[in-house]
Amino acid sequence: MSIDWKNYQVNNLHDEMIKDVGIPRSFSKEISEFLTSLSNEEIEEFKAASDLAIQTMGITFRVYSDEEGSIDRAWPFDIIPRMIDKKEWDTIETGLKQRVKALNLFINDLYNDQNIIKDGVFPGQLLEKSKNFLPQCKGFTPPFGVWANICGSDIVRDNDGCVYVLEDNLRVPSGVSYMLENRQVMKRVFPEMFDTYNILPVDDYVSDLYDMLVQLSPRKIDEPEIVVLTPGTYNSAYFEHAYLAQQMGAELVVGDDLIVDENDCVFMRTINGLSQVDVIYRRIDDSFLDPEAFNPDSTLGVPGLMRAWLAGKVALANAPGSGVADDKVVYAFVPEIIEYYLGEKPILPNVPTYKCINPEDLDYVLNNIEKLVVKPANESGGYGMLIGPHATKKEHQAFKKLITEDPRNYIAQPMLMLSTAPTMVETGVEPRHLDLRPFILSGKDINVTTGGLTRVALRKGSIVVNSSQGGGSKDTWIVDMESD
Amino acid sequence: MLSRVARNIYWLSRYLERAENTARIMNVNSNLLLDLPKHIRLGWEPILEIITSSEQFHQHYTIADEANVARFIIADLHNPSSIINSLHHARENARTIREIIPREAWEQINSLYLLAKESQANSLNRRHRYSYLNQIILSNQAITGILAGTMTHDEGYDFLRLGRNLERADMTTRIIDVRSASLLPDINDQQAPFENIQWMSVLKSLTGYQMYRREVRLRIKRQDVLRFLLLNLKFPRALNHTLQQAEDSLKDLPRGKEVIEFIQSVRSHLEATHPEQLNQDDLHEFIDEIQSNLNIIHDKTASTYF
Numbered sequence: 001m002s003i004d005w006k007n008y009q010v011n012n013l014h015d016e017m018i019k020d021v022g023i024p025r026s027f028s029k030e031i032s033e034f035l036t037s038l039s040n041e042e043i044e045e046f047k048a049a050s051d052l053a054i055q056t057m058g059i060t061f062r063v064y065s066d067e068e069g070s071i072d073r074a075w076p077f078d079i080i081p082r083m084i085d086k087k088e089w090d091t092i093e094t095g096l097k098q099r100v101k102a103l104n105l106f107i108n109d110l111y112n113d114q115n116i117i118k119d120g121v122f123p124g125q126l127l128e129k130s131k132n133f134l135p136q137c138k139g140f141t142p143p144f145g146v147w148a149n150i151c152g153s154d155i156v157r158d159n160d161g162c163v164y165v166l167e168d169n170l171r172v173p174s175g176v177s178y179m180l181e182n183r184q185v186m187k188r189v190f191p192e193m194f195d196t197y198n199i200l201p202v203d204d205y206v207s208d209l210y211d212m213l214v215q216l217s218p219r220k221i222d223e224p225e226i227v228v229l230t231p232g233t234y235n236s237a238y239f240e241h242a243y244l245a246q247q248m249g250a251e252l253v254v255g256d257d258l259i260v261d262e263n264d265c266v267f268m269r270t271i272n273g274l275s276q277v278d279v280i281y282r283r284i285d286d287s288f289l290d291p292e293a294f295n296p297d298s299t300l301g302v303p304g305l306m307r308a309w310l311a312g313k314v315a316l317a318n319a320p321g322s323g324v325a326d327d328k329v330v331y332a333f334v335p336e337i338i339e340y341y342l343g344e345k346p347i348l349p350n351v352p353t354y355k356c357i358n359p360e361d362l363d364y365v366l367n368n369i370e371k372l373v374v375k376p377a378n379e380s381g382g383y384g385m386l387i388g389p390h391a392t393k394k395e396h397q398a399f400k401k402l403i404t405e406d407p408r409n410y411i412a413q414p415m416l417m418l419s420t421a422p423t424m425v426e427t428g429v430e431p432r433h434l435d436l437r438p439f440i441l442s443g444k445d446i447n448v449t450t451g452g453l454t455r456v457a458l459r460k461g462s463i464v465v466n467s468s469q470g471g472g473s474k475d476t477w478i479v480d481m482e483s484d
Numbered sequence: 485m486l487s488r489v490a491r492n493i494y495w496l497s498r499y500l501e502r503a504e505n506t507a508r509i510m511n512v513n514s515n516l517l518l519d520l521p522k523h524i525r526l527g528w529e530p531i532l533e534i535i536t537s538s539e540q541f542h543q544h545y546t547i548a549d550e551a552n553v554a555r556f557i558i559a560d561l562h563n564p565s566s567i568i569n570s571l572h573h574a575r576e577n578a579r580t581i582r583e584i585i586p587r588e589a590w591e592q593i594n595s596l597y598l599l600a601k602e603s604q605a606n607s608l609n610r611r612h613r614y615s616y617l618n619q620i621i622l623s624n625q626a627i628t629g630i631l632a633g634t635m636t637h638d639e640g641y642d643f644l645r646l647g648r649n650l651e652r653a654d655m656t657t658r659i660i661d662v663r664s665a666s667l668l669p670d671i672n673d674q675q676a677p678f679e680n681i682q683w684m685s686v687l688k689s690l691t692g693y694q695m696y697r698r699e700v701r702l703r704i705k706r707q708d709v710l711r712f713l714l715l716n717l718k719f720p721r722a723l724n725h726t727l728q729q730a731e732d733s734l735k736d737l738p739r740g741k742e743v744i745e746f747i748q749s750v751r752s753h754l755e756a757t758h759p760e761q762l763n764q765d766d767l768h769e770f771i772d773e774i775q776s777n778l779n780i781i782h783d784k785t786a787s788t789y790f
Contacts, residue, residue: 233580242583252583257488269487271639271789272738 003035003429008422014159015431016082016421027085027481030196047424050079050189075178076472078423079189082434082454086480092163093448095348098338100151100440103168103325105341107147110324111137121340122333123357125408129377132323134286136293140310143216144444147322151440157419164351170326171318172283176205176439177240179453182475198480200450206247212443216315217278224278226250227268231284231300241283260304264311279315286320329377332411352414356407365403365412369396372412389415418463423456433457435465436476451476489584490643491790492577497647499574503567504624505655506535507617509689510557514613516685528553533662536565558607567620571597586634589627596623645733646785653726654778659689660713661771664764683709690721710760727751743784750777
């Protein structure tokens, strides 16, 4: 099954490596030739080598099962890298910085003066409906005015070749550990390609993260105590929590390890006694963070943590309440948000989004519903969605009724055709759909990972890239084609 | 080191040790019963007393026969100290500290639990029970070896040793207490029928027979056995040795002074009492006292570190 690009069907999709049948893109000539030169045995060898590397490095994610609690599965990894030309990446990077900067200004404004509402740019009524707006945070400004210190934005390419931001994860985005480990695997599997290409390194993420967290410390001391707060071993991202803690040399703690004293300071329980904590990189959702302030049934959180944070005695990353800016209706306003706070045109486009709250958009949506994807504002995980092209006439009618009754609650988008990239399958190499999640760190400065985590839908034709639903990942190479 | 991590390591090693000791006792008792004539009915009741309590047992069973006791001690989820429960707790404690213990040790602990669970049926069958229990003992020894050979001997390892030795101390004293009670008459040198064989089984429950033989070459006698199991400093399951080890593991830990001093006082008391000369009632009382002191050592450890 050695690879022959003439048999690789690009169809009518944008492929990241192959421009048209048998013709690679300018930056993928060398890699496509290299892949063609491999014998079947070599390909099998590389696959085995990458599987082994994944096992020995312990890259696993958890899948819940009733019988044994949770079990670890190896995270499927595809050995063909996804490549992006540095020239294009530079634009994406600048666009992401612009976007996250504006989103943080927006969140800080919402919790303070709400100028954007007063100026009529963002409808105040949307805020009232938001589940992620935390009234407890009103009047607070975290260090540097930054709420979402770690953001993971999902980027896709449509068949027009254009890159769009699909969503911004401003709460507890995960996946960065896979990005880092994937690179380690590729260095072992294809070392010669690292000579051929000028591939930009990714491994400064952990030290950037550490430096950013240090900047947030309320106590200005040489070595502030930084901890990673995890919901525990049953969480699907526990591997990542442990990995990041280990790489930063920070303690990995659960809620019970921490207490808040009467002076609102946070301590962790150690065998040496109580030790003060300065910065918490929390990987627990807002509603579980503090049973005193939110869900009283939460056993994952730390009673009094909100009190300590609001008193400025401890830093939390991301700040509680930052999720207000990642719901679907807010997403529709991001272009306006960028213009309002920065006076700039957005560099990275949103997926065109119709806001049913606008009469013109509403009219369009009702007349073209069979072409559109309709999403309710306050649901996530695909609940209450309509995929127009795949739905029946009856469902179209039902949604028209829903939208007419409560237009504020709905947005609609054209259906995207995600780009593909060559991926190893049983029978050789076939195109599979993918996306990209870069991670953006914001403290005093803003840093974007070089590339990000490429997630690939391993099932033929599928556009679902989630690890729990048959998704895998690829290493992402930002290649500098101009320097030698 | 986080208190939670220290606590989990401590309990991990206690539960592993408990499972192993329980497996040993079951094996020895099965053997012993085969050797005793039918009119000496030791039965299985004493085993219940050593490991859990007959009260708990009789909530679920009426007759303390071999089949019921074996099921209760090995595989019954109602029994908090059953082997399967101990291994389950060991595994859950290990799971939350997987980053701290060597990967191989975690894998071994995990597969030990799965093995014990999957082949439970063998434990109920008299023919296969011996090899089932033996496998549990050997896997535990392997885990101890992996930890000793691959885990950094830092604070975490101190808690591991502390847990193991306190659990051993507890088990050794329980066995002596229950077994010697059934071995009346006592110091009057009147040999009860088959006393010899029964003291031998006490030693075997603690894998001490061979080691005892090397120390004491005379005929097996109550006094000598008690002195060996309570006061010996070299035998790993002798009370005095386990206490010395516990004391030693605390020396490298911060804030250990109070617990260390308490252990030292328990040891001086032990050495000064000459327990091997006590008659049965006094011995029982003395062991009760030791047991409550072991609980105090645990409580002091917990309040200092956990």
